[in-house]
Amino acid sequence: MIDWRYRLAEHRGTLIALALFLVMFAIYVANHPAGFTANVVNTAANKGVLLALVAMAQTLVVLTAGIDLSVGSIFILTNCLASYIVAGSPMMVALGVLGVLATGIVCGAINGLIVIYGRLQPIVATIATGAIYFGIALWLRPFPGGADDFSSDLADALTSQLPGGIPASLVTLVVIVLVIWVPFSRSPVGRAAYATGSSEVAAYMSGVPIKSAKFAAYTLAGLLAAIGGLFLTFFTYSGEASAANGATYTLYSIAAVVLGGVSLFGGVGSAIGAIFGAFAFRTIGDLLFVFDLEPLWQPLFQGVVLLVAVSLGAARLFQIRNRLDLFG
Amino acid sequence: MTDQVPLFRMEGVSKRYGGVRALEKADLVVHGGRVHAILGENGAGKSTLIKIMAGVVAPDEGRMLFRGSEVTFPDPASANAAGIVCIFQELSLIPDLSVADNIVISNPPTTFGMIDRRAQRRIAEEALARAGGEDIHPMAPVKDLPLSRRQIVEIAKALARRPSILILDEATSALTAADVSKVFDVLRRLRTEGLALLYISHRMHEIAEIADECTVFRNGRNVATYAAGAKTDNEVVELMIGREYRSVFPDKPPVAPEDRKPVIEVRNLSWTDRLRGVSLVARPGEVVGLGGLDGQGQRELLLALFGVLKGVSGEVLVDGEPVSIGGPSAAKSKRIGMALIPEDRKTEGLMLPMSVRDNLSLAALDRLSHFGVIDRAAERSAVGEMIRLLDIRTAGTAIPVGALSGGNQQKVVIAKWLMVTPRIILLNDPTRGIDVGTKQEIYQLLRKLADSGAAILFYSTDYDELIGCCDRVLVLYDGAIRRTLVGNEITERALVASALNIATNEEGPGLRPAVRG
Numbered sequence: 001m002i003d004w005r006y007r008l009a010e011h012r013g014t015l016i017a018l019a020l021f022l023v024m025f026a027i028y029v030a031n032h033p034a035g036f037t038a039n040v041v042n043t044a045a046n047k048g049v050l051l052a053l054v055a056m057a058q059t060l061v062v063l064t065a066g067i068d069l070s071v072g073s074i075f076i077l078t079n080c081l082a083s084y085i086v087a088g089s090p091m092m093v094a095l096g097v098l099g100v101l102a103t104g105i106v107c108g109a110i111n112g113l114i115v116i117y118g119r120l121q122p123i124v125a126t127i128a129t130g131a132i133y134f135g136i137a138l139w140l141r142p143f144p145g146g147a148d149d150f151s152s153d154l155a156d157a158l159t160s161q162l163p164g165g166i167p168a169s170l171v172t173l174v175v176i177v178l179v180i181w182v183p184f185s186r187s188p189v190g191r192a193a194y195a196t197g198s199s200e201v202a203a204y205m206s207g208v209p210i211k212s213a214k215f216a217a218y219t220l221a222g223l224l225a226a227i228g229g230l231f232l233t234f235f236t237y238s239g240e241a242s243a244a245n246g247a248t249y250t251l252y253s254i255a256a257v258v259l260g261g262v263s264l265f266g267g268v269g270s271a272i273g274a275i276f277g278a279f280a281f282r283t284i285g286d287l288l289f290v291f292d293l294e295p296l297w298q299p300l301f302q303g304v305v306l307l308v309a310v311s312l313g314a315a316r317l318f319q320i321r322n323r324l325d326l327f328g
Numbered sequence: 329m330t331d332q333v334p335l336f337r338m339e340g341v342s343k344r345y346g347g348v349r350a351l352e353k354a355d356l357v358v359h360g361g362r363v364h365a366i367l368g369e370n371g372a373g374k375s376t377l378i379k380i381m382a383g384v385v386a387p388d389e390g391r392m393l394f395r396g397s398e399v400t401f402p403d404p405a406s407a408n409a410a411g412i413v414c415i416f417q418e419l420s421l422i423p424d425l426s427v428a429d430n431i432v433i434s435n436p437p438t439t440f441g442m443i444d445r446r447a448q449r450r451i452a453e454e455a456l457a458r459a460g461g462e463d464i465h466p467m468a469p470v471k472d473l474p475l476s477r478r479q480i481v482e483i484a485k486a487l488a489r490r491p492s493i494l495i496l497d498e499a500t501s502a503l504t505a506a507d508v509s510k511v512f513d514v515l516r517r518l519r520t521e522g523l524a525l526l527y528i529s530h531r532m533h534e535i536a537e538i539a540d541e542c543t544v545f546r547n548g549r550n551v552a553t554y555a556a557g558a559k560t561d562n563e564v565v566e567l568m569i570g571r572e573y574r575s576v577f578p579d580k581p582p583v584a585p586e587d588r589k590p591v592i593e594v595r596n597l598s599w600t601d602r603l604r605g606v607s608l609v610a611r612p613g614e615v616v617g618l619g620g621l622d623g624q625g626q627r628e629l630l631l632a633l634f635g636v637l638k639g640v641s642g643e644v645l646v647d648g649e650p651v652s653i654g655g656p657s658a659a660k661s662k663r664i665g666m667a668l669i670p671e672d673r674k675t676e677g678l679m680l681p682m683s684v685r686d687n688l689s690l691a692a693l694d695r696l697s698h699f700g701v702i703d704r705a706a707e708r709s710a711v712g713e714m715i716r717l718l719d720i721r722t723a724g725t726a727i728p729v730g731a732l733s734g735g736n737q738q739k740v741v742i743a744k745w746l747m748v749t750p751r752i753i754l755l756n757d758p759t760r761g762i763d764v765g766t767k768q769e770i771y772q773l774l775r776k777l778a779d780s781g782a783a784i785l786f787y788s789t790d791y792d793e794l795i796g797c798c799d800r801v802l803v804l805y806d807g808a809i810r811r812t813l814v815g816n817e818i819t820e821r822a823l824v825a826s827a828l829n830i831a832t833n834e835e836g837p838g839l840r841p842a843v844r845g
Contacts, residue, residue, distance in 0.1 A: 006467035009469070010426075010467075010469075186442040186445075187441055188443060191433065194425060195433060198423055199422050199424075201420075202423075206404070207405035208433055267422070268424050322636060
């Protein structure tokens with residue numbers, strides 16, 4: 001049986017991202033003054049989960065050979081919204097959470113409908129909708145702030161440590177993967193998303209439901225970005241319509257997706273790879289911290305790591321003996 | 329033996345694209361348990377006909393009856409659901425997905441809304457076995473398979489949908505003779521199971537072998553339907569082209585004298601394990617064929633000469649002097665003067681959205697420009713000359729080349745390279761999926777080019793072409809030239825025999841090539 005070889009090849013990108021993260025995290029922990037303690041892990045997990053959620057959102061759209069430049073704005077918009085409505089009695093909090101998630105779904109669905117029926121290129125459509133979503137966020141929270149009766153109980157429960165020192169945020173992320181990503185990737189509509197990204201013409205000719213696939217991808221991307229926004233609120237207890245934050249998360253999500261072995265041409269990769277990509281990308285900042293470098297260096301190092309990782313991924317090009325394969 | 333109500337009937341169906349009538353009041357009757365061949369030149373309406381049947385395009389008028397009741401297909405999925413499945417000439421496989429994923433793509437088996445991978449694997453293995461592709465691993469990514477294997481996957485994928493009408497549009501054009509006979513066994517079995525098979529091919533002997541009845545299309549109309557074997561090949565071709573038909577192939581000149589100085593000489597060319605010590609010469613005025621089974625290194629040989637492959641060992645001499653060709657731009661330089669007509673015109677030959685003019689002048693831009701600026705007038709006259717020379721049927725030079733028919737697209741690819749007036753012309757299966765009329769024009773053009781002093785290396789999977797066009801044929805096997813056939817030695821029997829002879833040769837590669845002739 002040579003099945004395992006095909007399996008390995010299929011998950012190569014994800015495994016490389018995992019290895020990259022493990023190496024970087026090991027260096028970080030080894031040099032951290034406190035060492036491998038529950039607190040260090042929890043802090044790292046909390047920071048990583050935010051980007052991981054937005055990167056998952058980005059993955060879904062990138063798989064269909066699209067790109068979503070509004071994920072950062074949805075993330076910020078839902079953060080601002082959550083800072084108002086996730087408050088009060090447990091009942092109100094539950095409704096608030098649902099409201100935040102529904103907002104993300106609606107934002108994603110709008111993106112999907114514009115791309116599918118408006119026939120706009122995803123990059124243009126999501127720049128436009130992203131600006132609108134950010135505008136709404138700014139209208140909600142012209143100044144940073146939070147509700148007086150913000151549900152800090154729920155926030156603390158989801159950002160602290162479970163018994164045994166396991167970060168609650170990490171457990172939540174695993175649950176989200178199991179509830180959203182795994183069913184999606186194994187469902188016919190997920191298969192259709194891969195097919196659409198790999199070759200839209202062949203997918204159409206095969207009778208694949210391209211429209212449902214794209215709609216599902218954009219809508220779930222909105223939902224995942226909203227979960228990210230919710231978590232941001234849990235960490236900060238407040239909402240802030242920060243343009244810089246939105247843009248950073250959008251760009252970093254693309255970086256994480258690439259690090260995670262997801263092809264920007266579509267059809268190849270997995271959200272799990274993107275999660276490891278996100279954690280690896282986040283660890284760069286932590287490494288600078290333990291090596292006592294100025295935080296100002298962070299963008300430069302992140303750029304270098306991204307370039308190196310992408311170059312390693314492209315190393316196979318040196319083995320190509322047929323130049324036509326360079327363009328495949 | 330035909331059943332009372334036909335399985336499928338099309339009445340008065342028309343389709344226009346802009347001002348062009350692709351299909352004009354076409355009728356077609358399809359019965360179960362029969363192989364129905366559709367013949368016609370490119371642009372005769374065959375593709376439009378099957379696209380309408382498969383739900384890819386909607387007809388302007390007319391109606392379709394399936395099992396006696398009227399149907400409309402707004403998209404391919406609804407045609408599939410009705411049981412009409414088409415294997416298109418342009419492959420419809422998804423490159424990044426695995427073979428099994430592709431086979432079940434239209435209707436994956438699910439349990440609780442998720443794809444059941446075990447069931448998928450079982451369906452894929454079963455379909456592959458039915459299509460004669462037991463050697464293909466269901467988990468292999470499609471993009472790693474060679475073209476002929478992909479075609480088998482394509483057939484397996486169609487069978488997995490349990491069709492009642494299976495349309496094969498040039499489905500065998502990428503297959504070797506051995507694979508074709510396997511596919512034919514499959515088709516015969518499907519016929520006994522009661523399926524209706526619509527078979528579109530430009531290979532006359534395949535139609536003679538498999539078809540029960542034939543319908544000929546010309547200019548968008550069905551001009552004749554007859555029982556297979558009721559007409560001679562010449563009569564059929566006359567029906568197709570609507571004019572009297574003489575020999576497809578131009579006369580060959582006497583075999584070129586051995587003492588003529590070769591334009592290109594290749595010594596001991598090797599590349600990875602795909603080319604093993606290939607040596608050949610081509611003289612001006614010669615058409616040298618490359619034969620053998622598909623995938624024996626013919627394509628790699630042409631790419632190696634054109635400078636596309638890295639790490640090639642051996643020597644290439646042009647006009648008796650050693651040269652090293654670093655890539656296509658070096659190959660086309662005045663000093664070497666080489667052109668390669670690629671196999672896949674859509675990806676390697678043309679920029680489909682760009683205009684006919686831009687495509688034609690692309691390779692020759694350095695000759696048409698002064699100080700880095702394109703001389704529009706020179707370009708216009710050169711392009712016009714090529715369109716006349718090759719009789720390219722286009723509504724203008726500014727329309728996108730993707731709007732032309734397949735045969736005319738291929739003419740544009742050839743014309744593009746003729747603009748650089750090459751002395752060495754490499755052709756990689758240039759007539760695949762092209763109608764008889766255009767083929768004939770291409771053969772004549774090849775001979776004309778040879779007569780004007782070019783040396784031509786011509787790889788073809790069609791034995792008739794090698795026999796009809798070539799002065800010499802080099803038969804390749806496992807990356808080495810195993811036999812050379814000259815002049816009258818080039819017969820179908822000799823070509824097949826040398827390929828089979830070699831194929832059953834247990835001594836395998838590494839032996840000294842048995843060059844004769």
